[in-house]
Amino acid sequence: MDSERLRKLVRPEVQALEPYVAGKVPPLCHGKTLKLASNENLAIDNQDVNRYLRKVLHHSLVYYPDAHHTKLKKALSTFLKESGFEVSSEHIVFGDGSGESLQIIMMACLSPGERVIIPENSFSLYKTRALLAGAKVVEVPRKDFWVDLAALEEVVCQSKAKLVVFANPDNPTSTTYSLAAIEGFLSRLPQDTLVLLDEAYIHFAEWKESALSLLSRYPNLIVMHTLSKAFGLAALRVGYTISHPEMAVQMEKIRLPFNLGLLPQEGAWYRLTHPSPVWKSVSVIQKEREKLFTFLHQEGLSPLPAGGNFVFCDFGEAYQQLIKGLESHGITVRSLGSFGFHPRFVRITVGSSQDMAYFRQVFLSVRREVRR
Numbered sequence: 001m002d003s004e005r006l007r008k009l010v011r012p013e014v015q016a017l018e019p020y021v022a023g024k025v026p027p028l029c030h031g032k033t034l035k036l037a038s039n040e041n042l043a044i045d046n047q048d049v050n051r052y053l054r055k056v057l058h059h060s061l062v063y064y065p066d067a068h069h070t071k072l073k074k075a076l077s078t079f080l081k082e083s084g085f086e087v088s089s090e091h092i093v094f095g096d097g098s099g100e101s102l103q104i105i106m107m108a109c110l111s112p113g114e115r116v117i118i119p120e121n122s123f124s125l126y127k128t129r130a131l132l133a134g135a136k137v138v139e140v141p142r143k144d145f146w147v148d149l150a151a152l153e154e155v156v157c158q159s160k161a162k163l164v165v166f167a168n169p170d171n172p173t174s175t176t177y178s179l180a181a182i183e184g185f186l187s188r189l190p191q192d193t194l195v196l197l198d199e200a201y202i203h204f205a206e207w208k209e210s211a212l213s214l215l216s217r218y219p220n221l222i223v224m225h226t227l228s229k230a231f232g233l234a235a236l237r238v239g240y241t242i243s244h245p246e247m248a249v250q251m252e253k254i255r256l257p258f259n260l261g262l263l264p265q266e267g268a269w270y271r272l273t274h275p276s277p278v279w280k281s282v283s284v285i286q287k288e289r290e291k292l293f294t295f296l297h298q299e300g301l302s303p304l305p306a307g308g309n310f311v312f313c314d315f316g317e318a319y320q321q322l323i324k325g326l327e328s329h330g331i332t333v334r335s336l337g338s339f340g341f342h343p344r345f346v347r348i349t350v351g352s353s354q355d356m357a358y359f360r361q362v363f364l365s366v367r368r369e370v371r372r
């Protein structure tokens, strides 16, 4: 059978999808590489998790892991309570990364033809997972790069949307709304429109400003977090949603029973019960983010104010030479063509102090070369 005939056996929604574009892994260069393209936490010391997982590996791998994530849910609930958020196990659903959490919500809530509203140029999974569920996606233009909450509200109300999805802090712009602005938005929406608020990067902004505090007042709100960013466990693939318990019951029905393996469950449990490296690294990243912002400004560029562990910046006309120059020194940043922006717009992950000193040094020398 030729590939054309095979392709036609696949659902049309899938045929029409664009493949996911991941952050570039840097080429090996004099042994030094620095990936500033996928917003992982490069400043965390995770050796305690590695040591703990080595011990876990002494146990038998014969048995299935806990299908109910009991110990992990309890640890998360305690962690959140210690942060001031009243969340119990019945509100929590774990996913194989928050990418899977997103997919579970879409599969659980969307019927073909229903409308999903997202900001234009957002994290690509919002669109692809909604299309996969057969939904109609309406993309709302941004305002000066920011997610336009007023425009989202208007489109939601006009189109009788089932679901609106956006990130705060936003990816890729790192722009961040206050809790008051998020609450204002929620208060003006119809109660039967679901709001999925992706707070993948909230720990780098103001953790106390998480919309988790709004859940009891807005049953249509679902908050999504991940352990891939501030918690430094992207390789383990653990994300979760916090929602009304009824929504959690429905979501639990469709997630795969063993979506989190033993190592993801144990690694996440360890980090949630020993979180001090998270806050230590967040404070380093916040300082380095400020430094990077000032540095880019001094270089005559215009970075946006950032709440996430990354900075959005226009590299200008010479963007290709700058990006290539950085790559030749082993540094990859994310050019945002695949998000729908002009590729001169770039997202730079903020790493450790050492990483950022190296970035600034290389950036200056590449820029000098480009100007010659």
Ligand SMILES: Cc1ncc(COP(=O)(O)O)c(C=O)c1O
Binding pocket: 038, 039, 096, 097, 098, 099, 100, 123, 167, 170, 171, 198, 200, 225, 226, 227, 228, 234, 237, 238, 239
């Ligand atoms: C805004 C946002 N949401 C969700 C994710 C997915 O994270 P993960 O699937 O690793 O939990 C990412 C990853 O880059 C992201 O940027």
